[in-house]
Amino acid sequence: MIIGPGSTVIFHFDIKLSDGSAAESTRVHNKPAKLQMGDGSLSPAFEAQLGGMAAGDKRTFTLAPEDAYGMPNPDNIYYVDRSKFSADAPAKVGMIVGFAMPDGSELPGLIRDVVGESVTVDFNHPLAGQTLTFNVEIVQVIN
Known part of the structure; x- marks a missing residue:
């Protein structure tokens, strides 16, 4: 199955800061993230990177602060x-x-x-204002 609008996606991710240091990873406790495409929990730019991927696919992409966790408020x-x-x-x-x-x-x-x-x-997200590189691996796609 391919990720599309409304898909439920189970995936692993690693986040690196612009200096290459690790910021967050679902692999640390081997607990993948779960996302409902289009539910607003992640930015449209992040979701656009996942569109068309399938289980087993891997992708690395970089997002500007406004497309990741936003700018500090x-x-x-x-x-x-x-x-x-x-x-x-x-x-x-x-x-x-x-x-x-x-x-x-x-x-x-x-x-x-x-x-x-x-x-x-x-109370801003700790990664607000950061340009981030995401490494994602799709575990499962449910349409």
Whole structure:
């Protein structure tokens, strides 16, 4: 079966940054990703790269930031009072912290800066603003 509109695709992917370093991979835990073509979960540019592929096919492609995870949005950067962090888990630059949302879900935020009593938390996707190279291998196509 060939990937087309509405196909369900099970695939492995590796993501590399522009400097060649690894950013993410489904192969680490051998858990492929699952995608419903056209559901909006991935960019149209990413989906266009998968179109026409079949199980067993492999492809490498590079996407600009706006076609991958988008550009960082300054509205997704918040300043939180240091007192919101516990003594057991103090705010440290580089930490990813889960923040409870009103609906019970958890939103990860990256601590960018700690100055005095102010903690800068970035809720943009960590790969936002990056040009990324994707290495994909199609495992299964369900039409």
